[in-house]
Amino acid sequence: MKFLPISLLILALATAGALAYDPSPLQDICVATNDLESGVFVNGKFCKDPKQATADDFVFMGLRNPGNTSNPLGSKVTQAFVQQFPGLNTLGISMARIDFAPGGLNPPHTHPRGTELLVVVEGTLLVGFVTSDQLNNTLFTKVLYKGDVFVFPIGLIHFQLNIGNTYALAFSGLSSQNPGLITIANAVFGAKAPISADVLTKAFQLDKKVVDHLEAQFWYDNN
Numbered sequence: 001m002k003f004l005p006i007s008l009l010i011l012a013l014a015t016a017g018a019l020a021y022d023p024s025p026l027q028d029i030c031v032a033t034n035d036l037e038s039g040v041f042v043n044g045k046f047c048k049d050p051k052q053a054t055a056d057d058f059v060f061m062g063l064r065n066p067g068n069t070s071n072p073l074g075s076k077v078t079q080a081f082v083q084q085f086p087g088l089n090t091l092g093i094s095m096a097r098i099d100f101a102p103g104g105l106n107p108p109h110t111h112p113r114g115t116e117l118l119v120v121v122e123g124t125l126l127v128g129f130v131t132s133d134q135l136n137n138t139l140f141t142k143v144l145y146k147g148d149v150f151v152f153p154i155g156l157i158h159f160q161l162n163i164g165n166t167y168a169l170a171f172s173g174l175s176s177q178n179p180g181l182i183t184i185a186n187a188v189f190g191a192k193a194p195i196s197a198d199v200l201t202k203a204f205q206l207d208k209k210v211v212d213h214l215e216a217q218f219w220y221d222n223n
Contacts, residue, residue, distance in 0.1 A: 025113065026178050044177070045082055045089045060085040063171070067099040074104030074162070077223045082177040089177060096172045100125070100162035106222065107183055108159045114179025116152040116172050118160070120144045123168025129158035157184060181223060190219035 026044040048057075060080050067076025080095040082088045094114070098106055100123065118127065128141030129152045143163065144150055152158040154175065162168040188195065189211075200211045 069101040074101040111179035114176035124164035
């Protein structure tokens with residue numbers, strides 16, 4: 001009987017290890033439990049019996065109408081994530097509609113579980129994202145016009161600002177059924193419970209009065 005060379009055996013084991021992986025998280029937290037009675041969540045959503053699925057499960061009409069931009073940010077994001085569109089479950093994709101009043105801003109935020117591909121349908125947008133410290137927090141920014149497309153890599157802070165004098169509209173595709181959303185200002189200064197002022201004064205090099213003022217603000221969510 002012939003035996004494989006030890007180098008090939010090592011390569012085979014390494015390859016098997018590389019192909020084995022845990023599923024990507026589809027929600028912020030998923031703590032394990034041995035209590036089957038209370039364990040009602042899964043990594044994602046439960047599936048209905050495929051034999052009971054209908055065409056209506058695979059259509060979402062919530063992106064037809066303009067979002068209400070009469071708010072402090074002048075923008076409105078309408079999500080078509082798995083929470084709103086159950087047919088997306090397990091498919092690894094979602095969408096959003098973003099309406100902008102003149103000067104409207106979709107503020108700096110990140111999607112921890114998804115890359116975003118944005119296309120401008122109307123108006124002119126200033127968009128950008130900031131890299132991690134690996135690239136010294138470099139800003140990549142561009143002015144987009146109707147028909148232009150821009151990609152925001154997964155997990156990186158990004159924004160969109162309507163720099164035109166008219167209404168603007170964009171649609172985004174995201175590489176997760178539930179990409180998540182962390183709006184930076186809301187998360188830092190509007191956390192529940194509040195982050196210690198000692199932490200924020202040191203992190204942002206701000207006077208405590210400024211931190212107290214920021215934490216006392218109402219941080220609007222345009223989603």
